[in-house]
Amino acid sequence: MDQFDDMIKVKAKTEPIVLPEGFEERNNTLIEGLVAHYASSKRTLNFPAICFGTPAIAVLIIMVLTCTAAAVAYTLSGGDFFMQFFANKANNDAKNDYSYMNTEQLNDMASSTVGTVVDTKDLTIDVMGVIVSGNTAEIMLRVTANQLDSVLYDTGIEPLQNYRFHNDTSGSLFNDFKMGSISYYYRDKDKRLAPNQFEILYTMIGSGNFEKGQYTMELTDFGYFDFSREDQFKPLYSGSWQFNISFDPSSDTSKSLFVDKEIMIGDYSFTLNSVNITPLACTINLNCNEDEAFLDEHIKEIYKAFSDESKDCSLTLADGTTLSSGQFEPIPSGGAEGFTLILAFYGPVTVDDVVSLSLFGSEYSLNEES
Amino acid sequence: MTEQHEKFCSLMKDYRPGLFHDAKGILRNDTDAEDAVSETTCKAFANLNKLRNFESFKPWVMKILVNEAYGIARKRKRTEPLDDISDESGNSDILESLELWNAVKLLNVEFRTVTVLFYYEDMNIKEISKILNLPQGTVNSRLNRSREKLKTILTRKEAT
Numbered sequence: 001m002d003q004f005d006d007m008i009k010v011k012a013k014t015e016p017i018v019l020p021e022g023f024e025e026r027n028n029t030l031i032e033g034l035v036a037h038y039a040s041s042k043r044t045l046n047f048p049a050i051c052f053g054t055p056a057i058a059v060l061i062i063m064v065l066t067c068t069a070a071a072v073a074y075t076l077s078g079g080d081f082f083m084q085f086f087a088n089k090a091n092n093d094a095k096n097d098y099s100y101m102n103t104e105q106l107n108d109m110a111s112s113t114v115g116t117v118v119d120t121k122d123l124t125i126d127v128m129g130v131i132v133s134g135n136t137a138e139i140m141l142r143v144t145a146n147q148l149d150s151v152l153y154d155t156g157i158e159p160l161q162n163y164r165f166h167n168d169t170s171g172s173l174f175n176d177f178k179m180g181s182i183s184y185y186y187r188d189k190d191k192r193l194a195p196n197q198f199e200i201l202y203t204m205i206g207s208g209n210f211e212k213g214q215y216t217m218e219l220t221d222f223g224y225f226d227f228s229r230e231d232q233f234k235p236l237y238s239g240s241w242q243f244n245i246s247f248d249p250s251s252d253t254s255k256s257l258f259v260d261k262e263i264m265i266g267d268y269s270f271t272l273n274s275v276n277i278t279p280l281a282c283t284i285n286l287n288c289n290e291d292e293a294f295l296d297e298h299i300k301e302i303y304k305a306f307s308d309e310s311k312d313c314s315l316t317l318a319d320g321t322t323l324s325s326g327q328f329e330p331i332p333s334g335g336a337e338g339f340t341l342i343l344a345f346y347g348p349v350t351v352d353d354v355v356s357l358s359l360f361g362s363e364y365s366l367n368e369e370s
Numbered sequence: 371m372t373e374q375h376e377k378f379c380s381l382m383k384d385y386r387p388g389l390f391h392d393a394k395g396i397l398r399n400d401t402d403a404e405d406a407v408s409e410t411t412c413k414a415f416a417n418l419n420k421l422r423n424f425e426s427f428k429p430w431v432m433k434i435l436v437n438e439a440y441g442i443a444r445k446r447k448r449t450e451p452l453d454d455i456s457d458e459s460g461n462s463d464i465l466e467s468l469e470l471w472n473a474v475k476l477l478n479v480e481f482r483t484v485t486v487l488f489y490y491e492d493m494n495i496k497e498i499s500k501i502l503n504l505p506q507g508t509v510n511s512r513l514n515r516s517r518e519k520l521k522t523i524l525t526r527k528e529a530t
Contacts, residue, residue, distance in 0.1 A: 012489040017391045020400045034415045
């Protein structure tokens with residue numbers, strides 16, 4: 001850099017930025033509106049209205065932003081696959097304690113669907129594993145782009161521009177679930193994948209327990225995001241790829257407890273309705289007892305109180321071990337039609353070992369099955 | 371609100387003066403620049419799930435901003451002055467009040483963009499090439515031409 005550049009950069013830093021009057025207030029209002037819409041969208045289970053590049057479907061997806069786990073070589077059993085998956089996740093995550101984790105139960109949670117479900121000239125899709133328990137499920141797909149040398153179309157800023165599917169949440173599987181996450185894994189994070197392969201991990205929380213049976217999944221348009229285009233996505237292969245996924249675990253490893261107890265969260269009255277616990281997540285369902293007009297007017301404050309107090313929850317195991325935010329991610333959501341707190345476990349928990357739940361200042365025994 | 375959304379709100383509030391400034395550098399008026407920032411806020415929020423790592427937030431949001439600003443410029447079909455700046459720089463009133471920012475505004479849009487990103491955002495050639503989807507050589511040549519023009523404009527100012 002020459003002297004001129006140095007001089008100009010100094011000048012650039014010292015020049016004041018003159019914002020139009022009210023700019024920050026207007027932008028604050030916009031951000032607050034987006035956040036409020038996000039909170040209320042959970043009430044109606046819709047995507048945020050301002051969402052491009054993704055067809056509106058009646059589900060809410062929260063993407064997991066960190067993909068630290070590593071996938072492993074293809075195995076015959078979905079349970080075995082996820083056993084290895086969680087073992088690798090624990091090995092690669094030095095920040096969190098996985099000592100509570102029980103992967104032996106994953107074979108009981110595994111479904112029969114495994115292996116190649118789509119095989120075309122362009123794309124091969126393998127189901128690596130499916131595990132289901134109560135209202136939770138995890139599915140791992142491996143996609144091989146047969147005509148490409150690499151699926152990394154990374155222009156350097158964001159793996160968003162790697163190859164992927166434009167829509168990955170269609171099919172009957174997505175008709176009735178409360179929340180989920182989708183993570184894409186590429187070779188840059190997982191050297192065991194071939195350069196022309198990537199994996200997609202679906203973590204799903206259903207509105208109720210998943211019924212045994214067959215569900216369809218549909219992936220649409222294979223390409224990469226390109227924000228310079230009007231439609232924001234550049235397909236390499238247009239079309240859709242549909243296949244069936246069976247949910248047929250050999251046993252039910254989940255537990256539900258109906259509580260029906262009135263509690264206060266901040267200054268607001270709630271009813272704690274029920275707790276569903278599976279090896280993958282604990283789902284706590286509540287209703288706000290404030291009247292509808294008050295709720296509509298104060299939804300932001302009520303949601304904030306709920307969200308803030310959700311951070312202090314914990315679970316106690318039979319041996320006295322406490323599981324807190326180092327062992328799960330608390331995910332609060334809610335609105336007039338109900339509030340939900342999901343504790344998504346980083347590794348599978350033995351449900352029968354969980355004896356109590358500490359939440360919103362009270363302790364609830366989870367021994368009473370219903 | 372998720373932890374990601376909380377981070378988003380905090381980072382957006384930190385970066386928005388710079389985003390506005392950069393948008394204005396491209397669009398040259400407050401209304402269009404604010405529109406670009408608003409659109410960027412919405413698109414970034416809606417697509418936050420596609421950002422893998424918050425360390426990439428700034429270049430990611432900057433890329434959205436630049437695309438939005440270009441989109442607004444295209445839609446409004448504004449004509450930009452070409453390389454020759456003599457028309458505007460010949461205006462003695464403008465020359466007398468020239469600060470760096472006013473000098474930048476006299477550049478053609480593609481030169482303004484690289485100039486804003488390089489000098490105001492302190493980004494390097496490689497980072498700018500990723501944001502603008504341009505080869506590094508193109509960014510470098512635009513920056514060289516911008517540098518020469520800025521030297522000319524600022525030297526004229528000093529001379530007056």
